[in-house]
Amino acid sequence: MPRRALLVTYSLELGGTQRATVFLAETLARAGWRVDVFLCADRPRHFTLPPAIAVIEGWRAKGRANGLGLAGRSVAQALALRSVLRAHRPDVIVGLGNTPSLLALAASRGLGLPVVVSDRVAPSQDGMERGLWRVAVRLLYPRAARLVAITQGIATERAWLPEGKVVVIPNAVQVDGQAGPHDPRLVPAGSPHLIALGRLHPQKGFDLLLEAFARLAPQFPAWHLTILGEGPERAALERLVARFGLDGRVQLPGAVRSPAPPLRAAAEAGGVFAFPSRYEGFPNALIEAMACGLPVVAADCPHGPREILEGGKHGLLVPPENPEALAEALARLMADPALRADHAARARARAADFAPERIAPLWLNLLEEVMREHHIAD
Numbered sequence: 589m590p591r592r593a594l595l596v597t598y599s600l601e602l603g604g605t606q607r608a609t610v611f612l613a614e615t616l617a618r619a620g621w622r623v624d625v626f627l628c629a630d631r632p633r634h635f636t637l638p639p640a641i642a643v644i645e646g647w648r649a650k651g652r653a654n655g656l657g658l659a660g661r662s663v664a665q666a667l668a669l670r671s672v673l674r675a676h677r678p679d680v681i682v683g684l685g686n687t688p689s690l691l692a693l694a695a696s697r698g699l700g701l702p703v704v705v706s707d708r709v710a711p712s713q714d715g716m717e718r719g720l721w722r723v724a725v726r727l728l729y730p731r732a733a734r735l736v737a738i739t740q741g742i743a744t745e746r747a748w749l750p751e752g753k754v755v756v757i758p759n760a761v762q763v764d765g766q767a768g769p770h771d772p773r774l775v776p777a778g779s780p781h782l783i784a785l786g787r788l789h790p791q792k793g794f795d796l797l798l799e800a801f802a803r804l805a806p807q808f809p810a811w812h813l814t815i816l817g818e819g820p821e822r823a824a825l826e827r828l829v830a831r832f833g834l835d836g837r838v839q840l841p842g843a844v845r846s847p848a849p850p851l852r853a854a855a856e857a858g859g860v861f862a863f864p865s866r867y868e869g870f871p872n873a874l875i876e877a878m879a880c881g882l883p884v885v886a887a888d889c890p891h892g893p894r895e896i897l898e899g900g901k902h903g904l905l906v907p908p909e910n911p912e913a914l915a916e917a918l919a920r921l922m923a924d925p926a927l928r929a930d931h932a933a934r935a936r937a938r939a940a941d942f943a944p945e946r947i948a949p950l951w952l953n954l955l956e957e958v959m960r961e962h963h964i965a966d
Contacts, residue, residue: 592622593955594678596669596688599631600643602843603787604759604872605708608738609684610635611760615948616955617641624676626669628688634845644672662691669695680704680733680955680962686716686725693728702962704955705729706736709869710890711745733958738870741891755954760947761875761939763848771853773841774814781812781859782918783882785847785873788819788840793864793887793909795821795828800864800915802832808922811837813862816850818843847873851880858928860885860921864914868892878902879939883931885917902938903931 593616597609609625614637616623623641630647637643646668673681673696681696681703683689689705696703711717717725729735729746735754737743743754770777782801786792794815801813815825815838822840829838844850851861861877863886871892877884878896884903886893887910897903904920906913921928 590620590622591680591955591959592624592676592678593680593682594624594626594673594676595682595684596626596646596692597628597684598688599627599629600625600633600635600637601631602634604870605685606635607872608706608708608759610637611762611944611947612682612684612951613637613641615944615951619952624672624678626672626688628665628691646672666691666695670699673699673701677701679959682706682955684708686711686714686721689732690721690724690728693731694724697731702733702958703731704734704736704958705732706738707742707746707869708738710742710867713867713890733962734954736954739891739895741895742869745891757950757954758942758947759870759872759875760944761872761879761942762944763851763876763879763939770857771850773816773839773844773850774812774853774857775839776812778857779810779812780857780922781814781854782862782922783814783816783851783854783859783877784862784864785816785844785851785877786865788815788817788821788825790821791866791868792817793866793889794825796887796909796911796914797862797864798825798828798832798834798838799911800862800918801838802834803911803915804919804922805832805834805837807919811922813838814850814854815840816842816844816847847876848880851877851882855881855932858925860918860928862914862918863887863893864908865889865893866908871896875939875942878935881932881936883921883928884935885914885921887914896938898938902934 600606613623626644626646681692683692683705685708692703736757743756746754774781861882861884863874867889887908888894888905889908904917906917
């Protein structure tokens with residue numbers, strides 16, 4: 589009988605956790621597992637899964653709890669997930685993200701099924717982890733067979749868990765797609781660009797990047813700034829572009845299905861990748877840029893950039909929420925083609941450490957270990 593896994597995740601919309609869900613589901617399926625994915629939210633799907641992987645729309649349970657608020661919806665979803673667990677009897681459950689992990693732990697109580705939970709963002713910065721949610725984490729997380737932290741910083745924040753329960757497995761990052769010397773999202777074509785990638789959300793710090801670029805624009809008249817992504821901060825960022833007088837120098841062309849073509853085009857034109865986040869979990873975008881051959885400047889935020897760049901060996905680190913320091917570091921690279929080339933080579937070499945073929949065995953070995961322990965305990 590093939591092993592069976594149930595992955596619990598928030599959605600399959602565009603995002604790092606969703607990308608990690610797809611990677612894990614496909615990794616297990618290729619290894620001969622039967623895989624089901626339970627979705628907690630009704631969101632537009634950016635990612636698709638192979639037909640052999642069943643997608644269960646757990647969000648439909650919300651209809652049972654109209655008017656009961658978040659707690660009522662969570663209870664309804666937990667009951668729906670519990671019904672799925674009873675029917676499918678997976679060998680292991682994996683929760684990807686704080687809320688799906690709590691849901692998996694609550695729904696599986698008393699069923700004798702091992703649960704692996706996974707934190708995808710710095711707990712100290714997670715707006716959900718407050719009040720009753722924080723109490724739930726403290727009560728339920730110790731019941732997990734393992735907690736997978738995607739950075740050592742997150743693992744440190746979870747050091748209160750029993751010894752041996754926390755393991756670090758970074759995200760796998762694969763760069764797909766080809767690019768010619770130009771890309772239509774980089775205007776004007778062939779000019780050097782500062783480029784950034786991520787959801788247009790306060791977390792990502794693009795307001796700080798615009799302030800930094802406003803300082804740099806007069807000194808580097810040939811350079812342009814392109815921010816790839818979409819989100820609720822678009823209007824606010826567009827107002828900042830106008831306020832700083834950067835019309836014609838800044839582009840916000842929207843989200844991209846594959847970031848590789850514009851990143852590679854920016855690299856070929858001698859560009860620089862800027863990563864000004866206020867906090868992170870594990871920034872896939874940073875590694876994607878590095879893999880495409882871009883030198884990088886990253887905010888030393890919790891958590892991820894310092895570990896990925898190994899303290900600054902593979903890119904420049906600056907204090908978070910500091911536009912002046914960000915501008916100074918960007919200027920160093922923008923003014924020095926030889927330095928850009930050196931940092932680009934270092935970045936590309938480091939990005940290879942996060943290739944899927946290196947990360948997949950870590951997950952497979954972990955889940956096999958969890959199942960062995962569970963069977964011994966039984």
